[in-house]
Structures are given as structure tokens and as C-alpha cells.
Amino acid sequence: MSATPIADLAFLSDRHSCALVDRAGSVEWLCFPRFDGPSVFGRLLDDDAGHWQVRPEAEWTSTRRYVGRSLALETSFTTAGGVLLLTDAMGLGPDNGGHRLGRDVPHLLVRRLACPSGQIDVLVDYRPRPEYGLIVPLLSAVDGGVAARGGADWLVLTLPADAELADGRARARLHLRAGDVIHLALQRTTLGDRPAHVWAQPDLGDLMDSTLAAWESWSELHQSYEGAWRELVHHSGRVLHGLSYQPSGAIVAAGTTSLPEGVGGERNWDYRYAWVRDASFTMLALWVAACPDEAADFFAFMTTAGAGAVGPEHPLQIMFGVGGEHDLTERTVPHLRGWRDSRPVRVGNGAWNQRQLDVYGELLASAARLADELRAMDEETRTFLVACADAAAARWREPDQGIWEVRGPPRHFVYSKVMCWVALDRAIGLAPQLHAEDRVASWTKAREEVAATVLAEGWSDRAGAFTQSFGSSALDASNLVLPIVGFLPADDPRVIATVEAIADRLTDDRGLVYRYRTDDGVDAVDGLAGKEGTFLLCTFWLAQALALAGEVERAREVFARAAAFVSDIGLLAEEVDPDTGELMGNFPQAFSHIGLVNAAWAIDQAERARPTAGAT
Numbered sequence: 302m303s304a305t306p307i308a309d310l311a312f313l314s315d316r317h318s319c320a321l322v323d324r325a326g327s328v329e330w331l332c333f334p335r336f337d338g339p340s341v342f343g344r345l346l347d348d349d350a351g352h353w354q355v356r357p358e359a360e361w362t363s364t365r366r367y368v369g370r371s372l373a374l375e376t377s378f379t380t381a382g383g384v385l386l387l388t389d390a391m392g393l394g395p396d397n398g399g400h401r402l403g404r405d406v407p408h409l410l411v412r413r414l415a416c417p418s419g420q421i422d423v424l425v426d427y428r429p430r431p432e433y434g435l436i437v438p439l440l441s442a443v444d445g446g447v448a449a450r451g452g453a454d455w456l457v458l459t460l461p462a463d464a465e466l467a468d469g470r471a472r473a474r475l476h477l478r479a480g481d482v483i484h485l486a487l488q489r490t491t492l493g494d495r496p497a498h499v500w501a502q503p504d505l506g507d508l509m510d511s512t513l514a515a516w517e518s519w520s521e522l523h524q525s526y527e528g529a530w531r532e533l534v535h536h537s538g539r540v541l542h543g544l545s546y547q548p549s550g551a552i553v554a555a556g557t558t559s560l561p562e563g564v565g566g567e568r569n570w571d572y573r574y575a576w577v578r579d580a581s582f583t584m585l586a587l588w589v590a591a592c593p594d595e596a597a598d599f600f601a602f603m604t605t606a607g608a609g610a611v612g613p614e615h616p617l618q619i620m621f622g623v624g625g626e627h628d629l630t631e632r633t634v635p636h637l638r639g640w641r642d643s644r645p646v647r648v649g650n651g652a653w654n655q656r657q658l659d660v661y662g663e664l665l666a667s668a669a670r671l672a673d674e675l676r677a678m679d680e681e682t683r684t685f686l687v688a689c690a691d692a693a694a695a696r697w698r699e700p701d702q703g704i705w706e707v708r709g710p711p712r713h714f715v716y717s718k719v720m721c722w723v724a725l726d727r728a729i730g731l732a733p734q735l736h737a738e739d740r741v742a743s744w745t746k747a748r749e750e751v752a753a754t755v756l757a758e759g760w761s762d763r764a765g766a767f768t769q770s771f772g773s774s775a776l777d778a779s780n781l782v783l784p785i786v787g788f789l790p791a792d793d794p795r796v797i798a799t800v801e802a803i804a805d806r807l808t809d810d811r812g813l814v815y816r817y818r819t820d821d822g823v824d825a826v827d828g829l830a831g832k833e834g835t836f837l838l839c840t841f842w843l844a845q846a847l848a849l850a851g852e853v854e855r856a857r858e859v860f861a862r863a864a865a866f867v868s869d870i871g872l873l874a875e876e877v878d879p880d881t882g883e884l885m886g887n888f889p890q891a892f893s894h895i896g897l898v899n900a901a902w903a904i905d906q907a908e909r910a911r912p913t914a915g916a917t
Contacts, residue, residue, distance in 0.1 A: 303345055303640050305329055307560060307884045308868040310345075311365065311374045313410070314543030315391035316403025319556040320410055321345060321888070322389050324363055326376055327354035327426075333454070333489040334408045335623055336546060336553045337573040339432045341454065341489065346559060346646055347637040350434030353487065355412055357385055358422040358474065367870055370524070370535070371516030372543050373509075374870070383419025385477065387412060390512045392486075397511070398518030400594055403547030409500075412485040413509050416477035425464075425485065427471040429456055433634050433648070437469035445499040447471045457497035459486040459505065484509065523592040528905030530897075533864065536871040537894040538590025541583050544891050546623040550598030551575035551606075552583045553623060555875070555887035561643035562833040562876055562886050569643055571650045572887040574629060576620040577603065578704065579891050581663035586898040588670050596667075596674040603664065604685040612688040613695035617664075619657045620650065629653035655702040656711065661693040662720025662727075666786065669727040672734060683735045690728035690740070694747035697721035698754075703770075704779050705816055713771040715759040716779035722751040723786050752788070760795060766802035767795065769817055776807050777817045778839035781846045785899075791849035800846050809879045812862045814839040834876030834885045837863050841896025848903040853911065856904050864897065873897065 310321040310329065318338065321330035329345040329352055332338045343350030359380040368375050373390035389412050394405035414423060427447065429438055431454040438451030447464055449456040461483060464473040475483060484505035488497035500508075519542070524535045545552045555572035562568035584599055606625035611617040618627060631651035639646050668675060668686055675682070697718060700711035725748035732741050758771040769777035780799050784791035791797075807815050813835035840863040847856035866877050866884060873893035875886030 303329075303348055303638070305345065307874050307886075307888050308872075310872070310888060311367075311389075311870055312372060312540065312543065312556060312872055312889050313374060313389055313391045314372050314556075315393055315406045315408075316543065316545055316547040317406055317408065318391070319543065320389070320391060321556065322374055322376075324365065324376070325354065326356040326363075326378070326387050327352050328389075328410065330557060331410065332573070336544075336556060337571075337623055340434070341429050341431050341456065343430065343434050343637070345557065346640055347434055349430065350637060351428050351430030352426070353428070354424070354426040355387055355414065355485065356424055358424050361385075365870060367536070368513055369517055370520035370539065371513050372539055373513055373516065378421075380419075380421055383421035383477070383479070384417050385421050385423060386415040386417060388415070388509065390509060392508045393512045393515045395511065397515040399522050400519075402515055402519045402542070403545075407508070408489055409508070410487045411505055411509055411512070413506075414475065414477060414483045414485065416479055416481045418479050420476070420478045423475040423477060425460065425462070425471070425473040425475065427458055427460070427464075428469065429454075430469070431456075433637060433646075435636065440466045440469060440471055442466065443499060453491050455490050455492060455494075455496050457488050457499060459484070459488075459500045461502065482506070523594070524590065525592065526589055526902070528902060529908070530860075530864070530901040533867065533871065534590050534898050534901050537898050538587060540872065540889050540894050541586060541891055541898075542591060542595075544583070544889070545595065546575070549624055550595065550600075550602035551621065551623040551625070552580035552599065552891065554579040554892070555890045557887045558648060559643070559646040560640055560874070560885070560887045563643075564641050564878070564885075565643055566832065567645065568833055569639065569645060569647055570887070571631070571647050572890075573623075574620050574650060574653075575602070575606075575623055577617065577660040578619070578657070578663045579895075581660075581667040582895045583891050584667040585670050586895040589902045590898045594674065596671040600668065600675060600678070600682050604682045607685060608681070611685065611692055613691050615692075616656055616658075616696065617660055617689060617692060618653065619655060619660050620653050627653070651708070652702070652706040655706060656699065657703065657706065658693070658696060658699065658701045658717040659704055659720035661689045662723030662786070664689055665724045665727040665731070669731055672731065676734070678734070683737075686728070686731070687735050687737050687740065690724055690737075690744060693721040693724035693728075694744060697747070697751050712769075713758070714777075714779075715755060715767055715770060716777065716782065718751055718755050718759065719783060719786065719788050722748055722755070722788055725751065726787070755788075764802065766799040775817055776803055778803055778807055778814050778836065778842060779816070781839065781842040784846055784849050785842065791846065792851070796846075797850065800843070800850070804843060809835050811835070811877070811879075811882070812840075812859065813837070813877055813879075814843050832879075834878045836876055837866065837873055837890070837893040838875075838896040841893070841900040844900040845896075845903040848900070848907040851907060851911075853904060853907045856900070856907065860900050860904060863900075867897075
């Protein structure tokens with residue numbers, strides 16, 4: 302049974318796909334050549350689904366860090382006889398610095414083994430299992446490595462040592478002395494493409510060096526935030542950039558599928574796709590954490606993926622494949638046991654054809670925030686954004702599945718209505734840039750109607766707060782965004798009451814925030830069994846709302862509660878288990894890093910706005 306703690310995983314990315322590596326030097330997850338492609342290593346979800354481990358033969362202890370300002374991982378293994386420095390990276394292509402990060406990548410996972418002192422025997426255990434562990438490939442020795450054939454994959458492992466091959470597994474031992482440096486690498490191509498090959502050691506050394514330099518170049522050019530929690534914000538910016546798919550401009554919600562919201566439960570979803578909501582939030586966070594020069598790429602992706610399928614008669618699809626695919630039909634993978642026996646393992650996501658009205662607001666909010674980067678937007682982008690605003694004006698009265706993508710009956714969720722208001726509000730501000738001044742009057746009328754309806758039907762005297770949906774008294778943490786998006790001022794009594802109700806009645810013993818309450822382990826909204834954890838995004842929302850209200854000390858306290866769950870290398874999953882304090886859910890989770898960035902920025906801005914002692 303796969304049981305690796307989620308917090309023990311490190312994230313590698315080349316902006317095409319990602320790998321997850323544990324503390325023991327094992328690649329537990331790798332999808333080639335796209336984030337949403339079938340895994341080559343999937344031990345994260347089943348012991349028999351493949352891995353690639355490099356570790357000392359003798360007893361060891363390890364520490365780890367990211368190298369400089371990169372997403373390359375350095376693990377330091379210490380034994381009685383010597384030290385092994387293992388550096389892992391998804392290789393970047395030539396001329397990949399600055400704005401070009403992730404272009405023309407070789408689809409190569411490279412591992413540098415260095416012995417800075419003493420001497421050490423290193424074990425290499427390579428067990429590829431393409432197509433989510435379904436295929437046991439045929440391994441064969443080639444000059445300088447091992448080739449693997451099976452299914453659509455052609456894999457070549459660069460391994461400068463003799464390997465024992467048996468049952469789809471290669472094992473080798475390497476002996477390193479002080480000063481020795483060796484590179485291993487795995488490259489994947491498909492049948493019919495130019496085959497992968499064994500790489501020469503000097504070439505792998507150059508590739509690793511250029512990959513590290515490319516990340517440093519990107520960080521130097523893009524990251525200028527100097528406020529509170531600077532290092533956490535910058536690292537989150539790199540993680541969010543690492544979750545973007547460079548060829549298309551898409552941004553995935555997380556790097557994995559089916560890491561559960563609760564151990565043993567059925568809330569196991571595939572997050573390796575581009576949600577309009579999550580991607581738009583990511584662009585807003587990158588406005589703080591990194592220069593958003595990729596804004597044009599993102600909106601080009603959205604315009605192309607959603608072309609011809611948005612407007613008053615056609616709801617915008619809420620998510621796409623990273624190549625712009627629409628059909629993301631969900632299926633289960635029955636031969637995988639799941640992380641800690643959490644079944645089913647899912648590929649695809651059944652929410653792809655849900656109606657979620659909030660997406661118009663998130664998309665137009667990001668366009669408004671990034672207006673300077675989009676000054677030269679083309680006619681197709683203008684037409685697309687106008688159609689989104691028109692759709693919000695025409696469809697806001699409809700029920701939907703909401704931000705939490707409930708799989709039960711649609712409802713009139715307050716958050717969805719508010720985000721339709723946001724769509725119209727931001728479209729009005731963007732009207733000159735959109736060449737849509739003729740629509741301002743109708744958009745303004747619709748915006749006023751939405752606001753009046755939310756104020757009348759979204760408030761509950763019984764709850765003393767804005768609630769999850771019209772006619773309900775249930776609280777929902779998504780209403781923390783009311784002051785964040787400007788629907789109401791942060792000091793409005795109704796907003797203050799809602800924030801206090803959530804802080805008082807929707808938090809666990811640690812002060813972390815739930816999305817909403819479930820009853821006896823069954824979700825009252827969509828009927829799914831199993832307990833879920835507290836949501837880190839929602840906790841950061843609480844910190845942000847408090848900062849906007851001027852309660853900076855409380856905001857800092859709430860931020861610190863959530864940030865305490867950042868892993869030792871600066872990564873966050875979606876949730877925290879309320880019983881054990883473990884990170885839960887898909888990983889790394891864009892939503893959580895987005896929340897961290899925006900809350901840190903809001904607190905920093907609130908602190909700067911406070912009058913200094915003695916000021917008049």
C-alpha cells in the first residue's frame with residue numbers, strides 16, 4: 302500500500318509535466334510528456350505502479366532543499382562513510398532563460414550524484430510502469446543504459462553501470478569517492494518519434510547547469526515582491542509557474558490525481574487540468590509573486606479553448622485539458638489501490654460539463670488586474686471577454702454547481718452570484734479596452750440587479766451572516782471573498798458579521814477553516830461519504846479579509862496558522878487532516894499557494910497603510 306506522507310514529496314517541473322520525489326530519493330510520480338498524461342512512475346497511488354529510487358546502500362539520514370531560486374531538488378544523504386548529494390530536475394532546453402522558461406524541453410528527468418566527502422555505495426532501483434502501472438515493459442541493456450519498451454512509451458535510462466535486469470526492473474550499484482560526479486537520466490518518446498537515447502555525461506552536466514541557470518534567470522527577471530513573507534511568496538510564485546503548461550498557456554490546478562481529501566474516502570479527483578477559476582486565480586497571484594508576462598499566453602489559451610462556446614446561449618466550459626481539450630470524461634482505474642487505500646483512483650474529471658457561473662467573474666477579474674499586460678489584446682480576446690460578460694448578465698439567475706463543484710442538485714450559491722457581479726463590474730471598467738462602451742448601460746443594470754438580489758436573498762437573519770445559498774442558513778467560507786472582490790467594503794457590518802461567523806463556527810481546533818460543515822461524515826451538499834479536512838485556501842481567505850478590515854494582528858495570526866503547514870521545502874496540498882494535521886489532497890495545490898500569496902500581500906499592504914506613531 303502506498304503510504305508516503307504527502308508533505309514528504311518534492312515537486313519538479315519543466316512546465317510540461319512534473320515529477321514528485323520523496324525524502325528517500327524515490328521518484329514516486331512522473332507523467333510524460335504532459336501533466337495530464339499517463340504516469341510512468343505511480344507508486345504514489347500503488348506500490349506496483351512504478352518508481353525510480355537512488356539512495357545510499359548504508360544506513361543514512363537526509364536533508365533537502367531547492368537549489369537557489371529553482372524547482373530543482375537537492376537531497377543530502379549522510380552515512381558513516383560519506384555524503385551523497387542528489388540533485389533532481391526536469392531538464393530545460395537550450396535558451397530557456399527569462400521569458401523562455403519551458404520552451405523546447407527534452408522531456409528528460411536528470412539526476413546528478415555527487416560525493417563531496419568520504420566514499421559511498423549508491424543503489425539504483427528503476428522500475429518503470431507506463432500507463433498508470435498497467436504495463437510491465439521489456440527492459441534491455443544498451444550501451445550506457447537501459448531501454449524500456451511497452452505500449453506507446455519508449456524509455457531510455459542513462460546509467461553508467463552494469464544493471465541487473467529482471468521482471469521489468471533494473472538494479473545497479475555505483476561507488477563514488479570524494480569529488481566524483483555522475484549523472485543519470487530518463488528520457489521518454491513515443492513510437493514513431495525520434496527515439497530517446499543514452500546521454501553523454503558532459504551533456505547531462507551541461508543540461509543540469511543550464512536548467513539551474515534558467516530558473517535563476519526567470520526568477521531574477523520576474524520576482525520583485527519585497528513585502529511580508531518574501532521568500533514564501535517568491536517560492537509560491539515559482540510553484541505556480543511550474544504548474545503552467547508552456548506550450549499552450551494553460552495552468553493546472555495541481556500536479557496529481559486522486560490524492561484524497563480524507564484517507565480511505567471517495568473524494569479523490571483528478572486535478573491535472575486547466576480550470577478557468579483556478580487558472581484565473583493563479584494569474585492574480587502571479588501579479589504579486591511574479592511579473593505576469595505570461596498573461597497574454599493564458600488569455601490566448603482561454604480564448605482558443607473556449608472559442609465559439611461562450612455567450613448568453615452557451616455557458617463557458619469550466620475546465621479544459623492542457624492542450625485545450627473539451628472532453629475530460631471521468632473514468633476509474635480499478636487496478637490501482639490508491640494512496641493509503643483511498644479508492645477509486647480517477648482519471649479525467651466529471652465536473653468538466655457542470656454549470657458554474659462564477660467562472661465569468663474570475664476570468665474578467667484577472668483580465669482587469671492584468672489590463673496593463675493586455676493593452677494590445679487582439680479582436681478575438683476582446684470578443685471572448687465581452688461574451689463572458691454578456692453570459693454573466695444573461696445567466697446569473699440560474700442555479701449552478703458552485704465553486705465546490707457539488708455533484709448534487711444545482712443551487713443558487715451566493716458565491717456564484719457575487720462572481721457574476723464581479724464579471725459585470727470588471728467588464729464595465731474594461732469597456733474602453735474591450736471596445737464595448739455600448740454595453741455599459743446594460744451591464745450596469747444587470748450588476749445592480751445581482752447586487753440587490755444577493756443582499757436580499759443571500760443574507761440570513763438566523764445565521765447572522767451571508768450563507769452558502771439562497772434560503773439556506775449554512776455558512777460557506779467562499780463568502781470571505783465578498784470584501785476581497787469589492788462586492789461590499791470590509792468594514793460593512795454584514796461583512797464583519799459574516800467573517801466573525803466563519804471564524805467562530807467554521808474552524809477547527811487549530812483555527813483552520815472548513816469550506817462548509819458536513820454532517821456525520823456525509824456531505825450535505827453533494828451526498829458523498831467520507832470526512833474532509835480544513836481548506837488552506839479558505840484559511841488564507843480569512844487572513845486576507847481580516848487584513849482588509851484593518852485587523853492586521855489577527856490576520857497575521859491566521860496566516861501563521863495556515864503557513865505552519867508549509868512543508869520543509871515550501872509546498873502545500875489542498876487541505877489539512879483535522880485529526881492528524883497531515884497535508885491532504887492533490888499536490889502541490891495551486892489554490893493553497895494562491896491563497897498564501899494574496900494573503901501575504903494584503904497583510905503587507907494593510908501594514909503599510911497604518912499610520913505611524915505620532916502621525917497626524
